[in-house]
Amino acid sequence: MIRYIYADDLSLYPKLASSMFRDRADQFHTRLGWPVDVDDLGEERDQYDALNPLYVIWEQPDGRHGGSMRFLPTTGRVMVNEIFGHLIGDGTITSPHIWECTRFCLARGADAKTAAGLMLAGGEIMSGFGIRHFVGVFDARMQRIYRAIGSSPEVLGSQGQGREMISVGLWEFTEAARRKVAQRAGISPTLSQLWFDRAFGSERMGPMAMSA
Amino acid sequence: MQANVNLDQILEELDATGTLEGIQGVIVKLRNAFGVDHIIYHWVDSAGEQYGCGTYSDEWRDHYIAQSYIRVDPVVIGCFQRFHPVDWKRLDWSGKPARAFLADAMKHGVGNQGFSIPIRGPNGQFALFTVNHTCDDAEWARFSELNSRELILIAHYFNRKALEFEPERKGEQSRALSPREIDAMTLLAMGYSRAQVADTLAISEHTLRVYIESARFKLGAHNTTHAVARALSRGLIIV
Secondary structure, three states: OEEEEEHHHHHHOHHHHHHHHHHHHHHHHHHOOOOOOEOOOOOEOOHHHHHOOEEEEEEOOOOOEEEEEEEEEOOOOOHHHHOOHHHHOOOOOOOOOEEEEEEEEEOOOOOHHHHHHHHHHHHHHHHHHOOOEEEEEEEHHHHHHHHHOOOOOEEEEEEOOHHHOEEEEEEOOOHHHHHHHHHHHOOOHHHHHHHHHHHHOOHHHOOOOOOO | OOOOOOHHHHHHHHHHOOOHHHHHHHHHHHHHHHOOOEEEEEEEOOOOOEEEEEOOOHHHHHHHHHOOHHHOOHHHHHHOOOOOOEEHHHOOOOOHHHHHHHHHHHHOOOOOEEEEEEEEOHHHOEEEEEEEEOOOHHHHHHHHHHHHHHHHHHHHHHHHHHHOOOOOOOOOHHHOOOHHHHHHHHHHHOOOOHHHHHHHHOOOHHHHHHHHHHHHHHOOOOOHHHHHHHHHHOOOOOO
């Protein structure tokens, strides 16, 4: 299932959280060789994890992390503006309608279905919160996976070669793309909506109906 | 509800004001323009000081403080440390204290529908911008669909103004237009269509939309026409 969890609530899901940070270490440090910080517990965190971001996490049946991504609004501190400004034409992208998506990570052995499930969750965020675009930072392998699930970002700029290549790109999410991604994920749009509602409350919950 | 909204004018006034009374005046005009019951903007600065302005009655404000409702208010609980906008329907009103609070609020003229936008500023600054109204769900859904994105922008413009009151305010580097945003705004000001602008800059229309979106926000504008007008009047672009 997909969970939407702000950093300050991660402690409610200790197994999910620690396996996410360990899988991030495995992907970004061990497999990609990026210069990221890994602590004594084998968990990877950076300065943006301290800004209470929103994580979207695929939880496996055993409660462990299967894949995840991290969101922050571009009105605050974000990687694309602080670290990758040179890849977006020397400037900043700033709008409450544009969120940054970073640290897209898949656990070892996770399949394209997991990635598609996460993209579907991204679509829920866009329609639920009035977000128009995501600007993201991702590696070359993720780019191939995005293409495979039919949700390719538009690349604004890249640096590095081979496995060290890092790109900044943009996502939009049309209704057609949403249906396609839902199909790839093997998740019905209804179920996806249900997971979103469970995290953020359902519009049917309101106690304030005028007719009551 | 809704609205001969002359937002250009109201946002100019917001920009020009330098006092809390000024912000209060602007919020009343904004409420009238949108034709809703209430708009409230409440913020906590980086030193922990609280400020508020808006159209709730003084009685309700004083009562709210006296009752320490901040501890049971589902809007505050649901928005604190968050950054996603919230329709009040999605909040948890199921507890007894929350239900009693709601009944009391409605008795004091608070409407049954609400849309709240949390904003996280630098150094722990936090704000909440709320639009409140009395109507049925269908009417509220239409209003939200039509106005929520614009209200999110306006909420942030109020917060930008509030940050001007911060004692040790630093310059806002992030509001400078990027070279690509300047190019995009310049071509739009020259009357190019979006397709022509994208073509001229050799970027996709998708990328162009991001640059316009970002430029609009930096300029404190509520739509693209307004953004172009502001960029021109401030001499940021030359055509």
